[in-house]
Amino acid sequence: MDGIGIGVNPDPFNAVVNSHRPTITAIENRGLNFSLLAHGTHVGLPDDELMGNSEVGHNALGAGALINQGATQVQDLIKSGKFGESPVLQEIIGHVRERGSALHLIGLLQRERSVHAHTDHLKAIVDAAAQGGANRIYVHGLTDGRDDPEGSAIDTVRDIEDFLKSHETGERVCMMASGGGRMVMTMDRYWADPEMLKTGWETHVKGIGRQFESGVRAVEAYYRESGNGSDQYCFPFVIARDGQPVGRIKDGDAVIFFNYRGDRAKEISKAFEDEEFTFFDRGAKPDVIYAGLLSYDPDENVPSRYIVQPPDIKGTMGELLAGEGISQLALSETQKYGHVTYFWNGNRAEKFDEKSETYIEITSDPVPEFKFKPWMKAAEIASRTVEEIRRGTFRFGRINFANGDMVGHTGDYASAATAVSAVDLGLHWILPAIEAAGGALIVTADHGNAEEMVEHDSKGNVKYGKNGVAKVKTSHTTNPVPCMVYAPGLKISAAESKSPLTIRNVAATAFNLLGYEAPVYMDPSLIRIEG
Structure with a gap:
């Protein structure tokens, strides 16, 4: 019964309890x-x-x-030092190095609750790209305040900009290019509000938005103007020099979406990859190599490239x-x-x-x-x-x-x-x-x-x-x-268990009902067959 759980809130909005069943x-x-x-x-x-x-x-x-799964797998690869060895990541780094084009990293700047993304993953990509010879690296960062604490965006953006600056050299540009609140742009899901996606596209790709000299200055302005409003609703902004956005996404560039959770990553992935995209007018879609940190929808093959393979x-x-x-x-x-x-x-x-x-x-x-x-x-x-x-x-x-x-x-x-x-x-x-x-x-x-x-x-x-x-x-x-x-x-009777019961216990239960003992590496059966 896909998607049918046990409600813990006693209210009239439980479509399972209140159904005819x-x-x-x-x-x-x-x-x-x-x-x-x-x-x-x-x-x-x-x-x-x-x-x-x-x-x-x-x-x-x-x-x-x-x-x-997911972030756990990514984190383990980073700790082992093998994250940068990803063939897809190496392909992308080689692409921008050989062409002298830009690498754009888009995603949510989370570092405490990390429900959708983690800045450690972003930093690992930047490290690998810099070591691999990418000389134009731009981050398009979305502010949180929904999972991470309210008001934390300013410190998170400052941390990221300081980190990026530490990778700059005489030859390498490494900086924030655009941003805004996660509930204003880019991270729509289930096509509930395609305007969010359109706003993200215009900000990241076209460089349309209020211009600031840095992400920190943009967030400071948002706090000041909104009376310390929620980070998730920060207005869209772009980083500019002499009135020109520093990091528009152009033909020949590469784009990585660094969220690991898929529900709010799928739509922007389709916007970059789907030739028959109809949810808004993208204008001239830049010819880029696009990848996600992970696969966001394997059934639909979205995106077609991803840095970390499924386990x-x-x-x-x-x-x-x-x-x-x-x-x-x-x-x-x-x-x-x-x-x-x-x-x-x-x-x-x-x-x-x-x-x-x-x-x-x-x-x-x-x-x-x-x-x-x-x-x-x-x-x-x-x-x-x-x-x-x-x-x-x-x-x-x-x-x-x-x-x-x-x-x-x-x-x-x-x-x-x-x-x-x-x-x-x-x-x-x-x-x-x-x-x-x-x-x-x-x-x-x-x-x-x-x-x-x-x-x-x-x-x-x-x-x-x-x-x-x-x-x-x-x-x-x-x-x-x-x-x-x-x-x-x-x-049959319920087997004793010292550990919390999970859906992992189902396989061994099925083995028992078939007349077999499950292998020892599986979580134990839920039942005991008597007689």
């Missing part, structure tokens, strides 16, 4: 129930403030073990079952097909064994937003699952209902509740088929989303806008996710 309730009543962590360090992310996502969630479910994960559940010739089915609609295949199998696109594995993709509906069709392909997925269960061809299946996540992202509460009900109806058809086949069922999720459709403050109270309307939330959550284990032909 008799089958989920029935499975809860008949089986064992667990609450599993699916965010932050529990799925290999560097901070427990970080929400889980479908990619790392399916990595964790399929691997059954802790896999370092190479071995010994996944799919690989081990294929090695034993145990028949497997992976089934979902297009929106999550890559998750039950590529991500489940440890970032591997190919099957491990053509004979024993079957992948089925049901084409998702081409709708502008899934709130207009919240049932998505749940009925088709359920119908095909029942068909395969009755055939008895497969011993193990992994099925993804995308509704809770894809509809949850729209922020439409009524549609999200309908989406959860559509998943429940699919389970209504699958449950008796499982019982008739003498099988077992694990119902869980990769992360939360639909259970929290509005924003909450630190005390759990709903946030309301000036118009008195609750502020819509479209993101994932850090909430735990449900896990129901139903095995009518077996006598």
Whole structure:
């Protein structure tokens, strides 16, 4: 049940609790129930403030073990001294060195909470570029105040500008070129406000904005004029000399977006790479080499280049079952097909064994937003699952209902509740088929989303806008996710655990239900089979 978590805030905006879900309730009543962590360090992310996502969630479910992801992976490479060896980074540095062109680094200047980015990563790129002979390096830095403390932007910008200045030589220019608040420009997500993206494009690429001699002077002016306003709303600015922006992005240049989190990095990546981009008029798009720090959307290959490759994960559940010739089915609609295949199998696109594995993709509906069709392909997925269960061809299946996540992202509460009900109806058809086949069922999720459709403050109270309307939330959550284990032909009980339960425990549980012991490197099973 993709994107269906356990809400912790008692309010009427929980599209899971308030949906029509008799089958989920029935499975809860008949089986064992667990609450599993699916965010932050529990799925290999560097901070427990970080929400889980479908990619790392399916990595964790399929691997059954802790896999370092994203920023953790980058940080480890920096500590080991191997970060600068990235082939993509070396390609980019070589490109600008040979042409005498500029390297532009765009991203969020975070250094305390580091939910989206970290200035250490920016500094590592600058170090590598300078050592590699890049002589024109420009930073386009976005101020925070949303995750990092309010008012911290001035010190962060000063730190970055001092760092950049230390890399300047008689031949090398290394300086800030533009900036502004993260909620004003560049970092839109889910196409909620393309004007933000357009503002970022015009500032970074075209050099349009209020001119200042430095980033520090710009932030000081913002504080003065706004009465110490929030860092995240700082006005767009450019650094200029003699009335001319110092760092416009031009043909032949290279651009790296140094955020590691993908939701607010995807749109600007598409603006640089998509030839058929239509969300705003870019004007003449500069011919540049573009890369992200990480892959922001592997399903859509956004961006096409990234400095740090996804982790190479071995010994996944799919690989081990294929090695034993145990028949497997992976089934979902297009929106999550890559998750039950590529991500489940440890970032591997190919099957491990053509004979024993079957992948089925049901084409998702081409709708502008899934709130207009919240049932998505749940009925088709359920119908095909029942068909395969009755055939008895497969011993193990992994099925993804995308509704809770894809509809949850729209922020439409009524549609999200309908989406959860559509998943429940699919389970209504699958449950008796499982019982008739003498099988077992694990119902869980990769992360939360639909259970929290509005924003909450630190005390759990709903946030309301000036118009008195609750502020819509479209993101994932850090909430735990449900896990129901139903095995009518077996006598099972909850296993004792000294560690917090996470979605990593699911793989070993599935191995047990298949009659096998999981390998020792996997997190232990949730259940104990008696007799």
